[in-house]
Amino acid sequence: LINEKKVKPLDKTEWQGVAVYVDQVDGKIHPVTYELIGKAQELAGKINQPVYVLLMGYNVDEAAKELQHYGVDKIFVYDDEKLARFSIEPYTAVFERFIKQNKPCSILVGATTVGRQLAPRVAARMRTGLTADTTILDMDAETTDLSQIRPAFGGNIMAHIVTPNNRPQMATVRYKVMDPAPRQDEVSGEIVHKKINAKKLVSHAEILDIVPKEPEQSIESADVLIVAGRGIKKQSELAQLEALAYLLGGQVACTRPIVEQGWMDVKTQVGLSGRTVRPKLIICVGVSGAIQFVAGMDHADTIVAINSDPKAPIFKNAHYCLTGDLYEILPRLIQDIKAQRGHKNELQGVH
Amino acid sequence: MNILVCIKQVPATSKVEVDPDTGLLKRDGADSKMNPYDLYALETAIRLRDKEGGKVTVLSMGPLQAESIIREAFAMGADAGALLSDRRFGGADVLATAYAISQGIKHLGEFDLILCGKQTTDGDTAQVGPEISEYLEIPSVADVTKINEVTKENMTVEMELPEALEVVKVDFPCLLTVEKDIYQPRLPSYVLKKAAKGREIPIYTLDDMDDQDEDHYGLTGSPTQVKKIFPPKTNTDHFTFEGNDEKQADQLCDKLAELKFI
Ligand SMILES: Cc1cc2nc3c(=O)[nH]c(=O)nc-3n(C[C@H](O)[C@H](O)[C@H](O)COP(=O)(O)OP(=O)(O)OC[C@H]3O[C@@H](n4cnc5c(N)ncnc54)[C@H](O)[C@@H]3O)c2cc1C
Ligand SMILES: Cc1cc2nc3c(=O)[nH]c(=O)nc-3n(C[C@H](O)[C@H](O)[C@H](O)COP(=O)(O)OP(=O)(O)OC[C@H]3O[C@@H](n4cnc5c(N)ncnc54)[C@H](O)[C@@H]3O)c2cc1C
Numbered sequence: 001l002i003n004e005k006k007v008k009p010l011d012k013t014e015w016q017g018v019a020v021y022v023d024q025v026d027g028k029i030h031p032v033t034y035e036l037i038g039k040a041q042e043l044a045g046k047i048n049q050p051v052y053v054l055l056m057g058y059n060v061d062e063a064a065k066e067l068q069h070y071g072v073d074k075i076f077v078y079d080d081e082k083l084a085r086f087s088i089e090p091y092t093a094v095f096e097r098f099i100k101q102n103k104p105c106s107i108l109v110g111a112t113t114v115g116r117q118l119a120p121r122v123a124a125r126m127r128t129g130l131t132a133d134t135t136i137l138d139m140d141a142e143t144t145d146l147s148q149i150r151p152a153f154g155g156n157i158m159a160h161i162v163t164p165n166n167r168p169q170m171a172t173v174r175y176k177v178m179d180p181a182p183r184q185d186e187v188s189g190e191i192v193h194k195k196i197n198a199k200k201l202v203s204h205a206e207i208l209d210i211v212p213k214e215p216e217q218s219i220e221s222a223d224v225l226i227v228a229g230r231g232i233k234k235q236s237e238l239a240q241l242e243a244l245a246y247l248l249g250g251q252v253a254c255t256r257p258i259v260e261q262g263w264m265d266v267k268t269q270v271g272l273s274g275r276t277v278r279p280k281l282i283i284c285v286g287v288s289g290a291i292q293f294v295a296g297m298d299h300a301d302t303i304v305a306i307n308s309d310p311k312a313p314i315f316k317n318a319h320y321c322l323t324g325d326l327y328e329i330l331p332r333l334i335q336d337i338k339a340q341r342g343h344k345n346e347l348q349g350v351h
Numbered sequence: 352m353n354i355l356v357c358i359k360q361v362p363a364t365s366k367v368e369v370d371p372d373t374g375l376l377k378r379d380g381a382d383s384k385m386n387p388y389d390l391y392a393l394e395t396a397i398r399l400r401d402k403e404g405g406k407v408t409v410l411s412m413g414p415l416q417a418e419s420i421i422r423e424a425f426a427m428g429a430d431a432g433a434l435l436s437d438r439r440f441g442g443a444d445v446l447a448t449a450y451a452i453s454q455g456i457k458h459l460g461e462f463d464l465i466l467c468g469k470q471t472t473d474g475d476t477a478q479v480g481p482e483i484s485e486y487l488e489i490p491s492v493a494d495v496t497k498i499n500e501v502t503k504e505n506m507t508v509e510m511e512l513p514e515a516l517e518v519v520k521v522d523f524p525c526l527l528t529v530e531k532d533i534y535q536p537r538l539p540s541y542v543l544k545k546a547a548k549g550r551e552i553p554i555y556t557l558d559d560m561d562d563q564d565e566d567h568y569g570l571t572g573s574p575t576q577v578k579k580i581f582p583p584k585t586n587t588d589h590f591t592f593e594g595n596d597e598k599q600a601d602q603l604c605d606k607l608a609e610l611k612f613i
Contacts, residue, residue, distance in 0.1 A: 025512070085517070088481075088491055113512050117493035117528075120478035124449060124485035129574030132445075132476035151583060152475045153367050157376070158583050166574035176611050204490040204525070208507065209518040224612065248612055281612050302610060304603065320606060321591040328596035329603075336604035340613050 012105070012144055015167040018044040019052040019104035020072075021095070021119075023112050025086075027063045031180065032110035036173060037070050038181035040108055043139040043146070052076060052104060056094045058084035068187040075191045076102070082201040085210070086114045088121055090201040095122045097196055104168050105144050108137075111172040123170050129163035130170040135177050146171065219268055223280045224250025227270060227297075228258050231286015231307065231326055235263045240330045241285060247337045253277065255293050271296035286326050289314025306330075352405035352501070354396045355462040357452060357483070358389040358424060360417040361473045369582050376580060385420040388468030390427075390536035392529050395498070396466050397428045397537070403501055406430045408459060412440060412452055418552050425547035426539035433459060437556040442570035445474075449482030451568050454560040456487065464506070465526040469494060477528070484526035491526040492519050496533060 018040040023030035033053075040051045050073035055064055057079065064077050078094045095118065099107070109119040111133050123130035135158075136149035146169045148161045163169035219225060226245045228238055241252045254264045256271060270277055272292040282300040286307065287293065294317055297303070305318035306326050315321045322329055363382035370377050396407045409424040411417045412435040421432035435455045443451060456465065465487070467480035477493075484491035497509040499518070510517045511530060521527075557563055566572060590606075592599040607613050 025514075086512075087519075088484075092485070113494055113510070116477055117481045117491065120445065120449075120476075120481035121485045121491070123478075124446060124482035127446065127574070129444065129446060130476075130478060131575060132478055153362075153473055154475065155583060156367055157369055158581050159577050160579040160581070161575050162578055163574050164576065205492060205519050205521040207517055208520055210512075211509075211516040211518065213512075213515055248607070281607075281610070315591070319588045319590065320603060321589075322596075322599040322603060323591065324596040324599055329600045332597045332600035333604055336601055337607070337613055340604060340608050 010165055010167060012167060015103045015105040015144070017050045017052050017073075017102065017104040017106075019054055019098075019102070019107045019168075021107065021109040021115065022053050022055040022063070022067065023110045023115055024055070024057055024060065024063055027057065027060050029063055029066065030110060030112055030175070032112060032115075032173070032175040034070060034180040034183075035175070035178040036108040036110060037067075037072060039137055039173070039178040040106075041071065041181060043106065043137065046139040046141045047105075047144050049105065049144075050074065052102060054078075054095070054098050056080075056083050056091060058082075064191050065187075068189045068191070069183045069185070070181045070189075071184060072189045075189050076194055077191060078194050078196055080196065080198075080201060082198070082203070085207045086118075087203045087205055087207060088117060089203045089205070091118055092121045092125060093200040094196055096125050097200070098194075099126060099168060101194075106139075106146050107168045107170045109170065109172045111174045115172055119170060119172050126168065126170075128166040128168060128170060129161075130172070131161045131163070132172055134161075134171045134173050137171060137173070137178075145169070218275075219251055219253045219270070219277055220275055222251040222253075222277070224248045225253045225270070225277060225279045225282045225297075225300075226250060227282060227284045227287055228252060228254040228264065229285060229287030230255065230257045232258070235261075238263065240334070243334055244283070244330065244337075247334065247341070248281070250279070250281070255287055255290075284314055284318070285330065287314055288312050289317060352399060352403045352464060353460075353462045354400060354405060354407050354464045354466065355456060355459065356389070356392050356396045356407060356409045356424070356429070356466045357468075357479070358393065358409050358411045358420055359386045359468075359471050360384070360411065360413050360420045361386045361471055369580050383416070383419075385423055386468055386471045386473075388470055388472070388531060390468075391531055391533050392466040392468045393424055393427055393429065394534045394536040395527075395529050396464075398534060399464070399498070399501065400430075405463075408432060408462075410435065410452065410455055410459065412436070412443075412448065412455065415554070418554075421552050422544070422547055422550075423539060425550065426541075426544035427537055428540070428543060433553045433555060435556075436554050437568075439557050439565055439569050442573065443568065444573035444575040445476055445478040445482055446574055447568055447570075447572035449479050450486055450572060451560075452479070453483050453486035454562055455555060456483070457561055458555060458559055461524070463523040465489075465524070467526065467528045469528050469530055480526060480528040487524075487526070489524045489526055490521050491528070492521055493528045494530050495527045496530045498533075 109115040131148040138147040283304040409432040470477035500507040
């Protein structure tokens with residue numbers, strides 16, 4: 001425990017390798033994992049160290065084989081019935097064992113629901129530092145110190161954080177922040193099967209049930225919103241916006257006139273007398289950009305406006321402006337995205 | 352049921368700015384309040400106590416002025432409160448914060464349930480709760496959205512996973528971090544506020560802790576170091592795509608792919 005007498009000074013050369021925690025449920029690997037592998041390869045390359053992945057779960061052979069397509073050096077696998085479902089104590093025990101046996105200098109964990117509770121528990125057990133939700137990561141080739149940059153205060157400031165006197169140095173990273181490692185046809189990386197004493201896998205929490213969630217409906221929680229404005233002439237034409245929202249994993253919202261016409265529910269109205277939203281992406285289609293509307297969405301990360309009137313006020317708020325007929329632009333955009341998708345799936349393999 | 356709630360004092364606004372000369376946070380008019388996410392934890396505790404019986408204690412670590420949020424907790428219905436305050440606790444990162452709080456909890460006694468907010472609005476890491484549970488060697492469940500059942504030995508709660516809800520039965524003692532909206536927090540009561548007015552709030556320092564090694568607390572006990580704080584790059588991107596409708600659509604698609612929306 002921390003009560004131990006003064007520890008001997010840290011020998012950083014004892015800590016080698018950049019490790020990635022594989023976030024998986026029922027063998028299905030969360031895509032943030034591939035993004036972290038991509039980053040880990042870049043970081044490890046700078047200090048000439050190997051890339052490890054840590055995979056724990058039950059019946060995860062297929063997942064381990066899949067990971068061989070991403071160019072990592074070693075895949076450490078802990079396969080046990082007691083690890084079938086995420087549970088904090090056994091997962092922490094496995095993580096601890098992995099760290100003690102392999103001594104990685106850095107560990108990246110996806111900031112998923114699981115990663116955000118597992119990583120701190122592991123960091124506390126190892127008495128080391130953990131940087132939350134990092135958006136930029138770099139490696140100092142000389143000191144092997146990770147340079148970690150993260151937003152705090154709700155994104156109002158950025159902090160540059162280092163962990164110079166402790167190993168491993170740990171960071172969580174959100175999904176869709178880093179670029180994924182490309183999937184390769186050839187297989188590489190050694191699968192190392194590991195066992196852990198059953199006594200270590202005791203849990204004081206029992207998982208009784210897993211209930212699939214109904215798809216999230218509120219527009220406040222959507223990462224992507226497609227907004228229908230009065231530029232849409234018929235209710236049936238909302239289908240195009242639905243199609244676009246589906247492709248981008250988002251939802252359709254609207255301006256007040258659309259609600260007044262009875263085309264959409266008042267719960268989907270953005271603005272002063274509607275909901276305030278802060279999605280990652282908002283595409284306003286045929287929306288003029290009245291102040292009462294803009295008040296509800298101007299904190300969105302990326303704002304796109306499609307409007308035929310070059311003088312429409314929405315263009316003042318938009319980061320990306322398309323001046324033209326929505327009836328020409330939307331079908332083409334949908335077609336383009338489908339083409340992109342197809343191309344990407346060919347490259348990545350479908351998961 | 353003996354419940355402890357961890358509450359933190361945070362700046363009243365999250366619209367902080369960085370002083371370009373000093374690189375430090377400008378905390379204009381040191382207005383502060385209880386971390387809004389902790390209101391949900393406190394509400395959860397009060398409801399559990401009202402139903403199951405027992406006592407709600409709140410604990411905060413911070414400067415002396417953090418006393419005000421303990422009073423606020425009294426006005427909502429907490430039974431007892433304590434403050435951990437010592438300059439040697441200052442400048443702590445998550446590890447040192449969680450360690451000091453876990454030492455403080457041990458000093459206060461034994462609890463069946465420890466509740467934390469989902470995260471704070473300042474440091475914003477959501478890591479303190481899980482790290483406290485590690486130091487106390489008790490199970491924890493994060494992002495709890497619902498409490499289904501409470502028995503003498505355990506409680507059954509729902510935890511949010513990306514595509515599912517996990518229903519977990521967890522033994523006491525345990526630590527939960529609760530999601531926003533688990534219950535609607537009540538407003539402070541004027542009567543309770545008045546009753547708590549002159550009430551003394553115990554303040555504990557490093558000298559009250561089991562482990563009195565200064566190196567385990569505050570800045571020296573913190574493995575992470577904030578090297579620099581700076582304002583985020585404001586998005587001044589403003590592109591007007593050129594060309595006919597189809598060309599503009601193509602450019603938008605490329606941009607969306609570049610921004611990883613596709
Ligand atoms: C107190 C108060 C509160 C309000 N609260 C809200 C609120 O919460 N939310 C809200 O939305 N409004 C609110 N409003 C109403 C607001 O002032 C505007 O009237 C409303 O936002 C306009 O909606 P719109 O942009 O869809 O329609 P319009 O202003 O009619 O704009 C339609 C746009 O579509 C474009 N267009 C037309 N055809 C095409 C085409 N084929 N291709 C491309 N573009 C095309 C036009 O150039 C135009 O810019 C409120 C008003 C008041 C007074
Ligand atoms: C810009 C910035 C970035 C930072 N980044 C990191 C980082 O990446 N890693 C790191 O280790 N530290 C970091 N810190 C330091 C960290 O924010 C503080 O150590 C803080 O004491 C605890 O973290 P938090 O505010 O994120 O709390 P969270 O973990 O978000 O809080 C969760 C819950 O824990 C309880 N809690 C938290 N603090 C207290 C308290 N003082 N008293 C009582 N209950 C409490 C509350 O119930 C709260 O709802 C950062 C600080 C700043 C200013």
